[in-house]
Amino acid sequence: MQSSRLWTDSFIDFLVDRDQERCIQCQVCVNQCPYGANIYRAAADIVDSRHENCTGCRRCEAMCPTDCITVRRYPGQFREHGNWTERQVKNLYKQARTGGVLLSSTGAEVDLPIYFDRIVLDACQVTNPPIDPLREPMELRTYIGRKPSSISLSREDGALKLATQIAPQLTCEVPVLFSAMSYGAVNYNFCESLARAAAATGTYWNTGEGGLHRKLYPWQKHTIVQVASGRFGVNKEYLDAAQAIEIKIGQGAKPGIGGHLPGEKVNEDVSETRMIPVGTDALSPAPHHDIYSIEDLRQLIFALKEATDYTKPVFVKIAAVHNSAAIASGITRAGADAIVLDGFRGGSGATPTMIRDNVGVPIELALASVDDLLRAQGIRNEVSLIAGGGIRNSADAVKAIALGADAVYIGTAAKIAVGCTVCQRCYTGKCPWGITTNDPCLSKRLSIEIGTEQLANLVEAWAHEIKEMMGLMGINAIESLRGNRERLRGVGLTDRELNILGIKHAGE
Amino acid sequence: MTARGVFAIDAAGLHYRELNRRVREAVAAGRKDVLLTGVNGQYYIGDGIRAEVNITVEGVPGNDLGAFMDGPTIVVRSNAQDNVGNTMNRGKIVVHGRAGDVLGYGMRGGKLFVKGDVGYRVGIHMKGYRDQVPVLVVGGKAGDFFGEYMAGGVLVLLGLGPDDGRPPVGDYLGTGMHGGVMYIRGSVDPTVFGKEVGVVEITPADSQFLHECVREFCAEFSIDPGEVLTREFIKIVPVSLRPYGNLYAY
Numbered sequence: 146m147q148s149s150r151l152w153t154d155s156f157i158d159f160l161v162d163r164d165q166e167r168c169i170q171c172q173v174c175v176n177q178c179p180y181g182a183n184i185y186r187a188a189a190d191i192v193d194s195r196h197e198n199c200t201g202c203r204r205c206e207a208m209c210p211t212d213c214i215t216v217r218r219y220p221g222q223f224r225e226h227g228n229w230t231e232r233q234v235k236n237l238y239k240q241a242r243t244g245g246v247l248l249s250s251t252g253a254e255v256d257l258p259i260y261f262d263r264i265v266l267d268a269c270q271v272t273n274p275p276i277d278p279l280r281e282p283m284e285l286r287t288y289i290g291r292k293p294s295s296i297s298l299s300r301e302d303g304a305l306k307l308a309t310q311i312a313p314q315l316t317c318e319v320p321v322l323f324s325a326m327s328y329g330a331v332n333y334n335f336c337e338s339l340a341r342a343a344a345a346t347g348t349y350w351n352t353g354e355g356g357l358h359r360k361l362y363p364w365q366k367h368t369i370v371q372v373a374s375g376r377f378g379v380n381k382e383y384l385d386a387a388q389a390i391e392i393k394i395g396q397g398a399k400p401g402i403g404g405h406l407p408g409e410k411v412n413e414d415v416s417e418t419r420m421i422p423v424g425t426d427a428l429s430p431a432p433h434h435d436i437y438s439i440e441d442l443r444q445l446i447f448a449l450k451e452a453t454d455y456t457k458p459v460f461v462k463i464a465a466v467h468n469s470a471a472i473a474s475g476i477t478r479a480g481a482d483a484i485v486l487d488g489f490r491g492g493s494g495a496t497p498t499m500i501r502d503n504v505g506v507p508i509e510l511a512l513a514s515v516d517d518l519l520r521a522q523g524i525r526n527e528v529s530l531i532a533g534g535g536i537r538n539s540a541d542a543v544k545a546i547a548l549g550a551d552a553v554y555i556g557t558a559a560k561i562a563v564g565c566t567v568c569q570r571c572y573t574g575k576c577p578w579g580i581t582t583n584d585p586c587l588s589k590r591l592s593i594e595i596g597t598e599q600l601a602n603l604v605e606a607w608a609h610e611i612k613e614m615m616g617l618m619g620i621n622a623i624e625s626l627r628g629n630r631e632r633l634r635g636v637g638l639t640d641r642e643l644n645i646l647g648i649k650h651a652g653e
Numbered sequence: 654m655t656a657r658g659v660f661a662i663d664a665a666g667l668h669y670r671e672l673n674r675r676v677r678e679a680v681a682a683g684r685k686d687v688l689l690t691g692v693n694g695q696y697y698i699g700d701g702i703r704a705e706v707n708i709t710v711e712g713v714p715g716n717d718l719g720a721f722m723d724g725p726t727i728v729v730r731s732n733a734q735d736n737v738g739n740t741m742n743r744g745k746i747v748v749h750g751r752a753g754d755v756l757g758y759g760m761r762g763g764k765l766f767v768k769g770d771v772g773y774r775v776g777i778h779m780k781g782y783r784d785q786v787p788v789l790v791v792g793g794k795a796g797d798f799f800g801e802y803m804a805g806g807v808l809v810l811l812g813l814g815p816d817d818g819r820p821p822v823g824d825y826l827g828t829g830m831h832g833g834v835m836y837i838r839g840s841v842d843p844t845v846f847g848k849e850v851g852v853v854e855i856t857p858a859d860s861q862f863l864h865e866c867v868r869e870f871c872a873e874f875s876i877d878p879g880e881v882l883t884r885e886f887i888k889i890v891p892v893s894l895r896p897y898g899n900l901y902a903y
Binding site for chain 2: 239240242243244245246247248374375376379380381382384405407408416420421422425426428430434435444447448449451452453454497572
């Protein structure tokens, strides 16, 4: 139920400040803003602001040829209150107005500790030498997949040969992969940029549950496909195209709830890729209705392996929750080749705000506990571990690997690399940067060529930094960093936190 | 191998992995008729096969029969278990007995005919796309959550069999349904309906479809279609293609 304008609507978020002396009435800002925050008043021949429509994306600011726009926080303030913050108050106004579930995009933004920022890395001094990655070989290549507990060798014509049959592996030249973002939630140009960048840097992109667009098949050697409860776009061809298949059980931004691509976003092209009619809601139910146990999960894992003749690894993606460690053990025993653990801060195109900000476990804690349990049970080698959910930079990636991950997934970081300003309105489908929109005019704003270059640059920059950090620790192969928590120290953490993370306090 | 070009595989004592490897091998070799004897619960028969081939199953196949299948015709001479036709794309599966839970999950095309009763969550999230219209016909009765989240395709429930006092279908019929159509022979207690579905009039086009569909079904199992068609059908469709369109505060 929507009322007409209420006085609570007056408390807006942003001001689109315009220096009228510099403004030349070119109306670029009017055309660039999909939310209608800039308008042209023909009678007065001026461009004016509709501050209440501004989402703070800063597109107009970036595009203004005379630099006359500054997007600022609205200066009007509520009286401060520790409990009833502006955000809480405005959310209540919004719900009182609409009766709807609050929606957000991107990952959780609540004030809980970011453990990565409370962990520092060790470095070599005097008694053990660091390695200079510019002069010495450094190994970042990572194989994702099930490793044997032992290997046997045979001798053929004098040469040693591996007699053990190794399970299928995904070869990543950099332990950083692009995480699942579905076509429909993000647009084609972004998908192709991811695919090209993955191919250029020797890593992988993930289709999410939106199917694989026909035009993206050329990059299949760098593609991971997802099978989720809605089974959108899943057929034999799709499974065959992939290098790995990811069963999506959960997502860090919204553990325990399903996906929902609104009908407005299901245009002709999205419809074809998802193989559903135009304009229908694409509902991905919260549970897979055929999975109620680890045994049922095993059934789907092997249904996919049988369908692809055991030629590719099958991942299982779960949100980090309280009993992730036990679930991860079950997933390993169910035959998965990799577990994807998506933490509390994991991103999303559209998630109910309450769920985004209140459900799940920070990736650092979940990762450490999963790695611990798998090691304690002697099955860590049987599965690879990919951590995602709020990985912001290469140091986060290094710390995640030292906490026990084989590789990391990045989603939001990849979007930011192509120009996202984290305005958190992906769910409107009007992304001003042309990333999370299917509007053809808006989508054109994202150039595939430039997007590819920016994403490839990001991966390469991180690869360099990861090598630098490994080098200063005296490590020349990423394998020696994995689960190497001795090289981590906590700062300002409680004994219990240190205990769960499996690290010592700095100074120890 | 027997005469008439039928390639027989004795499944007795074989692990599913070996059995299915042999089936795939036979299909790759161009076999058009494959007979599996002594099947006893092996999973994934026909899984992911993309070819025109007839596979006849003697014995009870295990779960996920015909999963991700794209083209084959599978005939099961006895009962089948759970997850038959999981995410099936094309082809036909005919089960001469009963079948279990979660049949035709996410099925996008082809036909699945079960002569007898079926379990829970049948036809969940079936979808249709352009010329692909999956058809799932149940000869007997069905459990709860029939057609849940259904997004496309056709579900037909005939409710044949002895009058044992059980209703033809369980609770939560079509919960979350937002596409496709269901036809149920006879009457259904309206209290079992999910809140997203409603009953609409049968049109001449519906009647024609049902006649053809029932005839094809009955021909598989040597049932007299005239008798089946003596009772009226009700037609159930979603009341909205966007059941959750107004849930959010934008």
